[in-house]
């Protein structure tokens with residue numbers, strides 16, 4: 001697919017604050033790279049404290065009117081934004097592929113997924129119900145209201161440049177909050193396309209702001225600003241902990257969607273073809289760079305050989321290359337350090353007895369950051385591929401004997417985001433699902449993510465949920481009104 005978007009190496013994009021496109025005044029600029037070719041595709045303003053403060057000024061002012069709109073008025077504006085994103089999904093997908101690397105059809109799929117949060121919360125926002133509670137005192141009445149928390153600061157990662165923004169912004173705006181967003185430095189252009197369409201949809205100035213530039217400086221400015229009442233972060237657990245400590249200074253509400261280390265468990269009574277296809281989807285989506293990608297694969301001993309053969313057959317159908325080309329299934333990793341990390345993890349596994357039983361072609365086409373899809377067997381729990389988040393197309397297969405053993409090994413991690421179980425035995429499915437310490441369980445399903453369901457983790461994979469009605473609660477305060485009467 002040829003891009004119908006002209007990327008000019010020296011094209012300077014602007015950030016979006018208070019309904020204005022600004023940035024020329026910044027002293028420095030950041031290059032945006034294409035990870036498939038290592039070429040510069042544009043530049044963004046390297047903003048910092050002044051721009052971070054200006055965005056909160058705008059959001060704080062806009063909150064006064066946006067929060068007073070009816071839920072239906074906000075819903076209509078969210079749907080105007082939804083329809084514009086839908087009309088421009090190929091353009092946005094192309095921008096995403098150019099800056100993040102995922103194949104363009106997968107990028108367009110992410111735009112649709114991102115958009116589903118807008119349509120879901122455009123409706124959900126109309127159902128922010130309060131309640132009355134029977135008072136024990138005859139002359140009192142108890143009224144409970146749910147109210148928007150206020151100005152929200154959102155900091156998002158590079159691996160899902162559209163969905164990780166709308167999964168926060170859609171419920172926040174539906175609840176009546178206003179938002180300042182800092183996208184990842186690697187993938188700001190998708191965020192700016194969303195802002196362009198929000199402006200076109202008529203979302204008022206200051207309601208949705210996108211600030212680009214110095215991550216720590218912008219984040220610190222928002223953490224210190226008491227007008228920011230909620231921080232919602234998606235990214236690594238390491239950074240999440242830093243932000244959690246900073247949010248304490250002004251007691252901000254906080255949501256954290258952090259790292260993962262997903263086990264993929266194949267029981268000996270599984271439908272092996274279904275499990276192989278489910279593993280392919282879960283492991284190699286976004287070249288393995290998703291927080292809920294399978295990280296460790298546990299196969300019950302008796303069916304190891306037939307399962308690995310099926311998996312190899314499925315993986316051999318995937319094609320690696322530049323995501324802008326037709327028929328590509330696996331694009332590049334985000335940068336060279338990411339490739340180096342996966343190589344380090346692979347070398348560690350081989351050093352500790354791991355065996356490569358399949359490796360795809362090493363794409364030599366361009367100067368990009370490619371890692372060939374690889375299957376390792378003879379994996380043990382002392383390897384880096386079991387202990388750390390791989391974030392690449394490396395499938396690490398270990399075996400186990402019993403249900404009790406695999407549950408203990410699967411839970412033996414500080415993470416608790418997603419886990420996958422393939423079995424055709426219903427009682428076993430529920431027994432294992434209920435014992436796994438994870439916020440998301442894919443039961444015979446390698447792709448559980450959807451706007452209707454709460455997405456989030458146990459333990460060091462995060463706090464709070466995104467998606468479903470749970471995701472709306474994250475942007476609401478509960479107000480209790482006690483009413484004294486003369487009855």
Ligand SMILES: NC(=O)c1ccc[n+]([C@@H]2O[C@H](COP(=O)([O-])OP(=O)(O)OC[C@H]3O[C@@H](n4cnc5c(N)ncnc54)[C@H](O)[C@@H]3O)[C@@H](O)[C@H]2O)c1
Nearest residue numbers: 156157158183184215216219235236239257258259260291
């Ligand atoms: N749980 C989820 O839903 C989810 C989704 C996507 C990615 N992730 C996780 O994110 C990680 C990969 O994404 P990443 O490399 O962008 O993560 P990252 O933590 O390095 O960066 C995430 C965001 O935080 C910003 N940031 C970094 N340091 C900061 C600081 N000191 N102050 C303020 N902002 C700061 C970055 O600029 C970026 O915008 C993986 O661990 C992955 O598992 C989790």
Ligand SMILES: O=C[C@H](O)CS(=O)(=O)O
Nearest residue numbers: 159160289290291292449
């Ligand atoms: O990387 C983490 C994202 O949340 C992945 S998903 O698209 O929501 O599954």
